[in-house]
Amino acid sequence: MKFLIIIPAHNEENNLPFTLGSLLRQSHADFKAVVVNDGSTDATSEVIGRYTGTDSRFTAIHLGKSAHQPGSKVVNAFNNGLHTQDIDEFDIICKFDADIILPENYLKTVTKAFQEHPEYGLVGGLLYVEKGGQWVYEGNSNKHHVRGPMKAYRKECFIQMKGIRETLGWDNIDAILLENLGWKEVVLPELHVRLIKVKGADYTIRPADYYGRYFYFLGLNRFLAYIAASKEAMKSRSAGFFTDIIKSYEGCRSKKLELKISKEERKIINRQRWNMLKKKWLKM
Template sequence: MNEYVLLTAARNEEDFIEKPLRAVVSQTVKPKRWIIVNDGSVDRTAEIVRRFAAKEPFIELIDTSGDSNRNFGSKARAINFAYERTGNIDFDFVGNLDADVSFDPTYYEEVLSRFAENPRLGIAGGIRYDRVEGRYIRVKSAQNSVGGPFQMFRRECFEKIGGYLPLQYGGIDAVAEISARMHGWQVRCFPELRIFHYRMTGSATSGRVGVKFKAGIKEYLIGYHPVFQMLRAASSLTAKPAVFGSMAWICGYYWAFLKRFKRPVSNDFVRYLRSEQLRRIRSALPGLETRFTAGNRVSPISQTSMRQ
C-alpha cells in the first residue's frame, strides 16, 4: 500500500488557498483524503474549499471556531484534530500542507518514491522557495531538515512522536523532525523537489523584525544552544532587515531566557538537539569541541520522556 492523506489548517487564506488546491488536484498521485480544517476564518476560505470539494470527493472540509488569536499552537491543534478524523482510513503516509504553497504535478509521486527507497525515512519533502518582492528565493535548509509547510511523514513515525506539539511561538515542525531523529528515523529534504511559498513564515501576524524576535523566543523554548544561536544570528547580518533582524533574533532568545519561559520539551530533547548543534559547530569550526561539549552528552530516551 502506498496511500497518503493530507492535513491542512487554514485561517483567512482566501488570497492563497487556491494555489495548494490547484496543485493537489493536479497531482499524478492524489491523496486518499485531504482534510482541510477551516480554523475560524472570517473570509472566503471555506467557500473556495467547498467549490473544489464539490468536484473532488477526496477533499473534506471541517469548520471549527478556532482560537481567538492566530498562532502556531492553534495550527498544531487543528492538524492533530484533522489527524483524529483519519481513524477509519487505511494509509501509509501523512502530509502537513500549508494553505499558501504550490508545487509541480509530480511532487507527491516523487516524495512517495523516496520513501519506497528507504524504509528508515520518517520525514521527507522538497526545498522551499519564498516569494519575496516578486522573486522566488531559495530558503537554505540542512539536508536532514524538511520545511514545516510541507512535511510528509511515514505514518509510523508520525504516531511515534505523537503528532505536532502545540507551540505558541512556532517550531512545531522543528520539534517534530528532531523528535523523529531521536527515535531513530531519518529526515531528508530533496533539493530537486521545489515548493513555492507565497508568504514569509510568521508574516501573517508580524512584520519582519517581529518575525525575527519571535523566532528567537521559539528557539529558546525549543532548547537551542546559546553558542549555536549566536552564530546563526551573526551569519544573517546581511539578510534583510540588515543588522536589526539579527539583533531582534538574539533579543528574542535572551528575553525568553531572562523571563524564564518554561520549555515545553523534555530535558532529553534539549540535550539531543544541542548535541546535534554542537556537531554542526565542530564541523564548521574545528577546535571548539573541548570548549562547548561539557554537559551536553545525549542520554537514552524513553517513550514517555518527550513531553515532560
C-alpha cells in the same frame, strides 16, 4: 501508498484554490485531504466547499477563532484535523500549508522515495518564491531540511516521534526527534514547491522576541541559547539584538512557560545542537 493530507487554513481565500487545485492535478491520486478552516473571516469556507462538494477525497473541519501564535496555532489546527481520521488507513501523513503550489508529480515522487528507502521518515521538496516575475529558491534554511509548509511523514515514523508538537520550533523539533529514532529526513531537490506568500508576514511578534521564545521552546539550555542568540546578533550586526533575544529567552524561563517536549527530548535536542556547534563552529 495512501496519503492523509491535512491543510490548516486561516483567511486563505486567495491562495487556497492554488493549493487544492495542485492536489487535483496530482498524478498519484490516492489521497484524502482534510482542510481545517481555522476561524477564517473571509471566503475560505466557500472556497473549501467548492472542493468538498465535488470530490469525495476532500473534507473540511471548521474551527472557531483562536489567537495567532507563531508555530503553535497551525499545529493546533493540524491536530484537530488529524484527530478526525483513523491514521491506520494511511501510509503517509502530510502537513501542507494553504498557500503552496505542488508540482504534478509531487505525491508520486514522494511515494517512490518512501517505497525505495525504508529508512526515510520525513520527505519533502524545496520552496520557491516569486521575485521579479521569476520563481527562485527561498533560501531560508539549508537544502537538507524539509520546511514546514510541505512535510510528508512515513506513518510509522510519525507515530514513533509522537506526532508534531504544538509549539514554536515544531518544524525543527520533529527533524531532531526522528533522526534520534533512526529515521532520515530527506529533501528531494527536483521537487520545486511554489510558496505564494512569505512565511511570517502575518506575525506581530518582534524578531528578537521570536528568537528568544523559539530558543526557549526548542528546549535549549542557557549556554546553547546564548550561542544561538550571538549568531543571530552577528547576522544583524547588532549587539542590542543579542540583548533583546536574551531578555525574551530569560523572560520565558522566569515564567516557567510550559514546554511541549519531555526532559529526555530536551536532552536529545541539546545534544544534537551541541554536536552541530562543534562540527560547524569549533571544527571538532
